Amino acid sequence: MSALHSNQGELPSRLEKSEINDLPLIRFHGSIQVAEDKKSFQKFVNQLSKQKVLGFDIECKPNFKRGPNNPPALIQLATADQAFLFRLYPVMKLGPLIDILENPDIIKTGVAIKDDAYNLKKIEEFTPGGFEDLAPLAQSLKIEQTGLRNLTAIFFSQRLSKSAQLSNWQKSPLSPSQQTYAATDAWISRELYLIMKARLAASSSDAEESIPEGE
Numbered sequence: 001m002s003a004l005h006s007n008q009g010e011l012p013s014r015l016e017k018s019e020i021n022d023l024p025l026i027r028f029h030g031s032i033q034v035a036e037d038k039k040s041f042q043k044f045v046n047q048l049s050k051q052k053v054l055g056f057d058i059e060c061k062p063n064f065k066r067g068p069n070n071p072p073a074l075i076q077l078a079t080a081d082q083a084f085l086f087r088l089y090p091v092m093k094l095g096p097l098i099d100i101l102e103n104p105d106i107i108k109t110g111v112a113i114k115d116d117a118y119n120l121k122k123i124e125e126f127t128p129g130g131f132e133d134l135a136p137l138a139q140s141l142k143i144e145q146t147g148l149r150n151l152t153a154i155f156f157s158q159r160l161s162k163s164a165q166l167s168n169w170q171k172s173p174l175s176p177s178q179q180t181y182a183a184t185d186a187w188i189s190r191e192l193y194l195i196m197k198a199r200l201a202a203s204s205s206d207a208e209e210s211i212p213e214g215e
Contacts, residue, residue, distance in 0.1 A: 007157055014143075023153055023159040028180060030080075036087045038095055041095050044086070049106070053109065055078035055187050056108040056110040056113065057186045058116045058119065071123055073088055073089040074088060075088060078183060078186035080187075083182070083183030085174070085179060087172075094123055101117075103129055109134060110185075110186070111133065112135075134151060137197065137200065138196065140196075151192050163177070
């Protein structure tokens with residue numbers, strides 16, 4: 001995979017929609033693995049259990065009528081170069097994934113992550129551990145827009161596609177475009193987390209260096 005280059009220097013606090021629409025599309029070019037049964041769930045969970053930071057997202061089949069929202073149909077977890085798509089529909093069990101979701105030593109990061117965890121608990125009860133939302137990190141860096149598409153544009157000057165967002169996530173098999181969309185959202189969440197944490201660490205270091213000795 002080619003390296004993802006972040007913007008250097010001062011960042012804009014927000015971007016207009018027209019500015020984002022002019023940016024080049026970004027997509028995940030790594031390996032995408034789809035888990036659809038207990039055996040593949042366990043195999044991929046074993047691989048992910050060694051990771052320290054995972055990009056995280058879920059997808060639900062959209063509901064275009066009044067009534068309750070559909071439950072999550074997919075969980076995406078991504079490393080630097082691999083994305084794992086765990087299909088929850090139609091079995092509707094988290095199974096071995098609970099080990100990852102409850103582990104406080106494995107950071108799971110994304111946008112609106114508390115809502116995602118709440119929706120997953122409707123499928124199977126668990127105690128979330130190690131979840132970190134990107135929004136507070138962005139706000140600490142004085143970024144006003146905290147949606148995933150906006151953050152991708154602000155930090156990487158690239159545009160996140162939302163073309164598959166309202167597609168049927170319960171259908172089988174998932175189309176190549178759905179797989180790429182799902183993988184990209186989780187992967188870019190991890191990249192954003194790492195770059196924001198690095199910027200916050202750098203600004204903290206700069207602030208310490210600026211304090212005169214003796215104070």
